[in-house]
Amino acid sequence: MKVIIVGGVAGGASCAARLRRLDEHAEIVMVERGPYVSFANCGLPYHVGGVIEHESDLLVANEQVFRGHFAVDCRTGCEAVGVDPVAKTVQLRDVASGAVTAESYDTLVLAPGAASVRPPIPGIDLPGVFSVRTVPDAREIREWIERGTSFLAGMDRYSGFQTVRPKRHAVVVGGGFIGLEMAENLVHRDFDVTVIELADQLLAPLDAEYGNLVKDFLEMHGVHVVVGDGVASFSQQDDESLVVSTRSGRELPADVVIVALGVRPETTLATMAGLEIGERGGIKVDDQMRTSDPSIFAVGDAVEVRDFVTGEQSLIALAGPANRQARIAADVIAGRDAHFRGTQGTSIIQLFGAAAAWTGASEKSLRRVGDDDYERVYLYPNSHAGYYPGAKPIAMKVLFRTSDGRLLGAQAIGEDGVDKRIGDLALAIQLGATVYDLEEAELCYAPPFGSAKDPVNFAGMVAAGVLRGDMPVSHWDSGGDAFLLDVREPVELAVEQVPGAVNIPLGQLRSRLDELPRDREIRVICRSGQRAYTATRCLQQNGFDASVLSGGMLSRVLWPTP
């Protein structure tokens, strides 16, 4: 059996390694047009930022390892430029010499990844405008930045107290995860950074109100964020610096521009081979990663897969799924029975020491598929026991099915413990858990690590309370003309009040029920929703129509106050 694998990074390299382990005698050829195989794309922004110091740190494996450990005929600088699916041959072009040869296969694996989207914006090819996809990309950005640094030496301004180095400007076009990682790393490199995003929120997979949180947080860290505006053109000044002009007429100076507008599946070869392309523009595969040609498999960023929760076709450009798909393809090629279970899109991004993460369905994606059998709750549990130093609140939004309690999705933001909780919830979704299961989860508790009731338990308890009818919930964006009852202590009102809300501290509620209307919906507010819940239980059982304003005052920042 001869297998040719096109692409030598996450998908291709993992497939080659697994296939060798399963079949010692297969002939395996892996071709990569770039200079490196098995590199860490995901580390590129951090290499630009200097967090990952050496370029060589990004090279997880290399040709020697593939030849020596895995007996794989690994060829870098070798591009597949054509496929003949009938003759079962691939045309390979040696990048250095340009020479093209044909190589036959029994099975072909396409793992060509995705290409950075670079729309035909005037000036996009000017020097100083970069994409971030490969090691050479990162090297060019570093070199560009460092050249600029020496140019700045000696230009310090003196403020009367201290010398001040003038800040250079960076513009990041695109507010997806690569864009925001680049923005942060350019701040570390001492740039004044502006992110421009055409959509009206950052991090599209998040729901809008969480996108707002991320925006606020970045702004707190000095990043300028422009949403709802696109780039009209890039132009070069006399001093070689750039100007980014936006559709709405902004003119932003830039010493460096990063274009991070997302990626588009690399389907050139697949199209040549006449393979079916899916509705979202990725190579179409079955759950064994087989394309419409049974001798050709495809994996990774190039393919589209089924969303595990919504069942939609989706493009998920993430390394975990790419690795798993590659392993499954190798299994199937080696004659085993393996199936990809779809993707939950579990993702995380580090942001100035904090993190934003999500898994499963968002409210947006549920609405897109016309699913309204869900409810949402917002909560802000501590990352570990509040009495142990360093606990940080985690903002969590949890989505679950109203009819059966199944967990559908979760989003979280915070300075500590976000990865852990979204990981837990991702596993719960994978295993078909309900919010009732989360109530009973037995996670690690000692004061530095969690709480006797972990955030995951709280998520389950709150959601289950909603489903059991114990905790009717409302939201700041629920609309309608409800009576607002604030059960916080007077001292808390000094910090922040809700216009129109009536204050009865929880401790006085039972003796002041006669102050409340029996003919109106009452929304109960406290700091996080917890006291409001106790109050709501009391009101419900006394015949009032009450609900908890989910997440209380802490949720208020999610929506611009009307």
Add this chain to the structure above:
Amino acid sequence: MKVIIVGGVAGGASCAARLRRLDEHAEIVMVERGPYVSFANCGLPYHVGGVIEHESDLLVANEQVFRGHFAVDCRTGCEAVGVDPVAKTVQLRDVASGAVTAESYDTLVLAPGAASVRPPIPGIDLPGVFSVRTVPDAREIREWIERGTSFLAGMDRYSGFQTVRPKRHAVVVGGGFIGLEMAENLVHRDFDVTVIELADQLLAPLDAEYGNLVKDFLEMHGVHVVVGDGVASFSQQDDESLVVSTRSGRELPADVVIVALGVRPETTLATMAGLEIGERGGIKVDDQMRTSDPSIFAVGDAVEVRDFVTGEQSLIALAGPANRQARIAADVIAGRDAHFRGTQGTSIIQLFGAAAAWTGASEKSLRRVGDDDYERVYLYPNSHAGYYPGAKPIAMKVLFRTSDGRLLGAQAIGEDGVDKRIGDLALAIQLGATVYDLEEAELCYAPPFGSAKDPVNFAGMVAAGVLRGDMPVSHWDSGGDAFLLDVREPVELAVEQVPGAVNIPLGQLRSRLDELPRDREIRVICRSGQRAYTATRCLQQNGFDASVLSGGMLSRVLWPTP
């Protein structure tokens, strides 16, 4: 309905709060003999160590909150001293005045916790010998320690380079989690600490080889650890300091002694009431937390419960289960249908910035119930991508059912990410996951937080490889006379070699197969087991009888070299 709850901390207080939410009109009395309700027992060691600065930080709620927010008749300094289950009354003694009154109940909840074990060792009541269970306990220890501090002032020695404060000595009797937390916190308080444990390992729920790891780690941090030795007596010197004499004849000086020999369920009232006591000495309850008297419920450290994995009855003195049991008892009392699903014993302990954690069955517990339908693997994945700074290996031991792949238990130790992975695996056990499910888990990956293949995926992949027959495993304690093949690079041997092992680097293996015996079992060694696995696959498919030495050189420290 009138409910009396005995005990006002994790179990009692949670039960009271939940019951009020479910039933606004129940009469709820909660009695606590100590001065505080709702305190954080789990924070006590850290308060002694000064990490949690103020005693008041430990008080999570108080009488006022119970009266005001929850309309609970909360009485501190009030001890239940008798129960008449026929008359349905409890005798309550006012601790201050000694006055005893009878109070009737419809339903009684026992949440009296557990008492620190204090065996009748001569001298155990001497001043300076403490247990750690309550806020007053912690206060006494702090006061004792601080008194000692002023005594030491002016006693600094001068070394020629610097002044050296003489170290005071502390002896911790018992190597369970409270003992080790106290040991660490006493080191923070500048004591020279010795831990004495009668069993031959620390942290009894861990398997012995992991207990060894913990011992080594504590010793690296300057704690003296004595295992396999017990205390014979405590005695007082003329200068009021103590000497701890052990059974084997050791004499250890001590300025403070902590006795942390575990806890024993508080069953005094239960016995008075004629309730059934279980085989392990805890109050016997059904899965609705009902005792043998249908009007009496019991929760928390006082009860014994079913082990979720082994089905054994067990005593699990942990706050998470106590809180959940209390919530379930409240549900049942309020007429709802709720069931406790048993406990996995998920635990974690912080140790000098690192952590040890476990969940589900240990090998010991499986052997105890005569279960040999399991296999174990050892692995050492990085806490996050190796190319991003700060990644630390996590030592993981994973146990799974041979017949169906079900995950049974896991133990982990490391400086980063241990809580996250044991939490994931705990959730997986709860949800009945197999190791095949772990292979497919889609957790959070960005370089600072994980890897494209998370440690949880690796655990699943390695275990699944074993079950599929792809990765026969052996262990350093497997015994037998196998041929040892070391596939590391020569440079690695310079650091550490295995006597008798033959070295053929992986890259040369395929061309040197004729150097290997065809009539003997070959155990393949590398650093972590990963290259050994690739080698094993190659050998297997070439007709050799090969296995991976699980965890490779990194596992070697688990067993004293023969």
